[in-house]
Amino acid sequence: MLSSKLFIRQVLALLAKDLKTEWRTREIFTSMFVFAVLVIVIFNFSIGADPELIHQVVSGVMWVALLFATVLGLQRAGQMEREEDSLYGVLLALSDSNALFVAKMIAQILYLLLLVICTLPLCSVWFRIDFLACIGGLWVVFALGILGLSIVGTLFAMVALHTRAHDVMLPMLFLPVTVPITISSVYATAQLIAGKNLKDIADYLTLMGIFDIIFFTLSLMIFDYFIEE
Amino acid sequence: MRIFGTILLFFIVFPLIFIRRNSVFQAVILYIIMDIAIFLVFIYVPTEKVQGIVQKIFYFHVSSAITMFLAFFIAFVASIMFLWKSSDWWDAVALSSVEIGVVFCTLVLITGPIWARPIWGAWWSWDPTLTLSLVLWLIYVAYLMLRADAHDPKRTRFAAVLGIVGFVDVPLIFWSVEKWRTLHPKPVLIQEGGTTGLTFAMLLTFVVCLGAFLLLFFYLLRERTSIAQSRYSLEVLRQEVDDLLAR
Numbered sequence: 001m002l003s004s005k006l007f008i009r010q011v012l013a014l015l016a017k018d019l020k021t022e023w024r025t026r027e028i029f030t031s032m033f034v035f036a037v038l039v040i041v042i043f044n045f046s047i048g049a050d051p052e053l054i055h056q057v058v059s060g061v062m063w064v065a066l067l068f069a070t071v072l073g074l075q076r077a078g079q080m081e082r083e084e085d086s087l088y089g090v091l092l093a094l095s096d097s098n099a100l101f102v103a104k105m106i107a108q109i110l111y112l113l114l115l116v117i118c119t120l121p122l123c124s125v126w127f128r129i130d131f132l133a134c135i136g137g138l139w140v141v142f143a144l145g146i147l148g149l150s151i152v153g154t155l156f157a158m159v160a161l162h163t164r165a166h167d168v169m170l171p172m173l174f175l176p177v178t179v180p181i182t183i184s185s186v187y188a189t190a191q192l193i194a195g196k197n198l199k200d201i202a203d204y205l206t207l208m209g210i211f212d213i214i215f216f217t218l219s220l221m222i223f224d225y226f227i228e229e
Numbered sequence: 230m231r232i233f234g235t236i237l238l239f240f241i242v243f244p245l246i247f248i249r250r251n252s253v254f255q256a257v258i259l260y261i262i263m264d265i266a267i268f269l270v271f272i273y274v275p276t277e278k279v280q281g282i283v284q285k286i287f288y289f290h291v292s293s294a295i296t297m298f299l300a301f302f303i304a305f306v307a308s309i310m311f312l313w314k315s316s317d318w319w320d321a322v323a324l325s326s327v328e329i330g331v332v333f334c335t336l337v338l339i340t341g342p343i344w345a346r347p348i349w350g351a352w353w354s355w356d357p358t359l360t361l362s363l364v365l366w367l368i369y370v371a372y373l374m375l376r377a378d379a380h381d382p383k384r385t386r387f388a389a390v391l392g393i394v395g396f397v398d399v400p401l402i403f404w405s406v407e408k409w410r411t412l413h414p415k416p417v418l419i420q421e422g423g424t425t426g427l428t429f430a431m432l433l434t435f436v437v438c439l440g441a442f443l444l445l446f447f448y449l450l451r452e453r454t455s456i457a458q459s460r461y462s463l464e465v466l467r468q469e470v471d472d473l474l475a476r
Binding site: 093155163169172173175203204210215220225226 | 374
């Protein structure tokens with residue numbers, strides 16, 4: 001019981017540290033947000049102005065923007081950890097290195113949620129799509145998708161941190177492994193926009209849920225083994 | 230059916246028996262079986278009526294696909310063992326297995342379109358199995374890049390993470406791409422009710438061909454693992470010499 005209390009306290013302390021740094025510099029979220037907006041705008045130009053076509057591809061555009069923004073955010077976060085080798089200091093102070101993983105993951109989830117809150121209205125205005133009609137279902141899809149992206153992303157960010165070409169390595173590791181999340185979230189979102197309800201996309205939601213559970217458990221199991229030097 | 234099971238079991242168990250024995254002997258046996266497989270595929274087995282001569286690529290396509298999955302599975306087990314036991318041997322096995330697995334995966338991706346062109350009328354279709362192979366290829370090429378990039382031997386732990394995650398991802402990728410699009414012919418090997426869609430001659434050819442592929446895989450794996458281990462001991466020796474000279 002005591003150890004689980006300690007674990008939660010450590011997670012919260014690490015999370016508070018990360019969020020405080022972020023609040024002061026606003027480096028990670030700003031770059032993620034600007035980049036996501038940029039991706040959406042560029043896609044808009046490449047697709048053209050056909051409203052029918054835009055309706056079909058909007059969920060794909062949104063998730064691609066989210067994926068790339070995740071990679072960018074993790075790269076910035078990794079860069080900050082690498083400066084002055086601060087990661088080793090943190091690891092020395094921890095009794096259980098899983099606390100580091102959970103804290104980083106929660107921070108990433110928060111950034112992504114904030115990113116969705118900021119970009120969804122923009123998408124709605126630019127692509128002329130009423131997201132409010134299906135906002136409840138959309139949140140379920142976004143929650144499951146963002147959770148999966150954050151788990152795998154945090155794990156591979158820690159891996160890529162220790163390679164020479166870390167900025168190139170992260171997307172190469174991250175994007176193929178998250179293919180199940182990409183496929184199911186894009187199609188679930190597309191169906192919701194097309195007017196289906198949550199019951200129709202239950203398959204995709206189950207897949208995402210199972211992906212999240214498997215990779216969260218796996219990450220906690222192996223994080224301890226590979227992070228120790 | 231039972232006789233084929235026995236033959237298959239023999240081909241899987243056989244290389245394990247010889248794993249630490251004379252490699253020349255194993256190479257000779259491998260050579261003979263590969264010759265038999267080529268004879269069976271091109272001369273013995275009758276040509277399939279509907280698909281014609283192009284169906285013969287099935288023996289190589291499916292065999293390399295099965296060998297690929299076996300290779301990635303061995304890499305998965307070896308990665309777990311390496312994280313657990315930290316022995317260099319397991320690491321060498323994982324690296325070698327992924328390397329050979331990527332070769333067989335490339336074979337699947339080359340033979341697939343050659344088969345697909347006359348049958349489906351297109352070089353590439355985003356069907357589940359082919360898409361799965363492509364995604365796996367991307368994951369394991371990333372593994373090899375990670376290995377090439379990790380600048381000291383201790384960092385191989387990070388590659389082991391990908392070796393585990395990549396294989397765990399296989400059913401999930403398959404599930405998602407299957408929901409996404411389906412065009413691939415239903416597996417002809419085992420149909421509903423446990424009967425096979427293949428004639429006796431075809432099944433025999435397939436089993437021998439698969440056996441040849443598996444033997445080739447185990448032979449390459451053993452050779453590659455011993456090279457990886459030699460390289461590791463060389464690194465250690467070089468380190469020692471460097472330390473001596475520095476003193």
